[in-house]
Amino acid sequence: MTPPMGWNSWNHFWCGINETIVRETADALVSTGLAKLGYQYVNLDDCWAELNRDSEGNFVARKSTFPSGIKALADYVHSKGLKLGIYSSAGYKTCTQTQPGSLDYEEKDAMTFASWGIDYLKYDNCFFDGTKPIVRYPKMTRALMKTGRPIFYSLCEWGDMHPALWGDKVGNSWRNTMDIVDNWDSMVSRADANEVYAEYARPGGWNDPDMLEIGNGGMTNDEYIVHFSIWAISKAPLIIGCDLRSASNETLAILGNKEVIDVNQDPLGIQAKKVRMIGDCEIWAGPLSGYRFVVLILNRSKDWTYDIIAHFDDIGLPPGTVVKARDLWKHETLKERYENQLTAIVRPHSCRVFVLTPIS
Incomplete structure (x- = not known):
């Protein structure tokens, strides 16, 4: 399954x-x-x-x-x-x-x-x-x-x-x-x-x-x-x-x-999709069990580092939702709480992956 x-x-x-x-x-x-x-x-x-x-x-x-x-x-x-x-x-x-x-x-x-x-x-x-x-x-x-x-x-x-x-x-x-x-x-x-x-x-x-x-x-x-x-x-x-x-x-x-x-392996079994594509910058997102979302922020450029914004209304989070964000490659929960959007610095041909968990 x-x-x-x-x-x-x-x-x-x-x-x-x-x-x-x-x-x-x-x-x-x-x-x-x-x-x-x-x-x-x-x-x-x-x-x-x-x-x-x-x-x-x-x-x-x-x-x-x-x-x-x-x-x-x-x-x-x-x-x-x-x-x-x-x-x-x-x-x-x-x-x-x-x-x-x-x-x-x-x-x-x-x-x-x-x-x-x-x-x-x-x-x-x-x-x-x-x-x-x-x-x-x-x-x-x-x-x-x-x-x-x-x-x-x-x-x-x-x-x-x-x-x-x-x-x-x-x-x-x-x-x-x-x-x-x-x-x-x-x-x-x-x-x-x-x-x-x-x-x-x-x-x-x-x-x-x-x-x-x-x-x-x-x-x-x-x-x-x-x-x-x-x-x-x-x-x-x-x-x-x-x-x-x-x-x-x-x-x-x-x-x-x-x-x-x-x-x-999340039991909800829903595949993430691209929700935004702006030039070489992409946001992929999908729901997980427990009302969580996974967000992948991708830089397809081979030359440039970008600050990329993931907007929560693109991802599917209701307006006003406050989340904590877990960085899955740094293995750390970010100290800041996020509402409406999350910004990440992403190197060329790299990505950042977060699990967002609502706290309100």
Whole structure:
């Protein structure tokens, strides 16, 4: 009922994945304390299977990289108190063409995943037969339901047919964008495209602007803070995409910001929206449980620092409301009380994030 949190192999490892990396990543989720904060899914992406099915048409784990098999891997991940995710495509092949897809094998593959102990399925959209996603994706929905095992179903059809409009009847999250790349322009463009569908997010069904790039090296620390902050207030899945085994303290500090995670996991489940855009200055805001609001003040300029004003009537606070403000990255409650507006100094390609709690 809240956005999923975990890790996926694709953004950092691409096809260079094996069972040792997956096991060590599960270990790292526990040892870094991220598992206790809610990161529970350890997800294989493309390239985990052999190119050909067995004689009975079943998936076969790639012997060179997963010699112990997926069931043994799931058992290990479960022993750590975590969950294992897997990947397939609603087509005849996966996007790298290195393994078969699940088109026309939905029930067989769903039963295989369930028998292995899979907890999450990312379902891609490559090499299909020309039929629409709204035809192919529900087939896997029915197949997963038929197994009787709870499996989170992540629709990865790239925003092809506006999945936010129908995804809640088919899966648990839906990709509204093409793949993210580890740079500022890609990150903010995915955030913008995802924000359009904010009203469709709700407990049990989430807009997905793709996985996190934090820790992969293509952005500055401030830019990664913006990345994590927007994903969190957007109630997006928080799926880590770096090599956690060697993650820096700065990376872990971003991914492990409990106050920002709490916004993402807030039970009200309402996605924040842009409420003002003035040049490079933006205000994003959304309601939280307990009559609170989260406010993100963003500076998209790469050169200039701005004083940016967040007006409470834009955010949705009633006139005359006095609030206290909690800075989620400085981890401090501001001494001043605010009425009508809050002003923040924001550096280039940076943001400030506050939770506003009414006191009158």
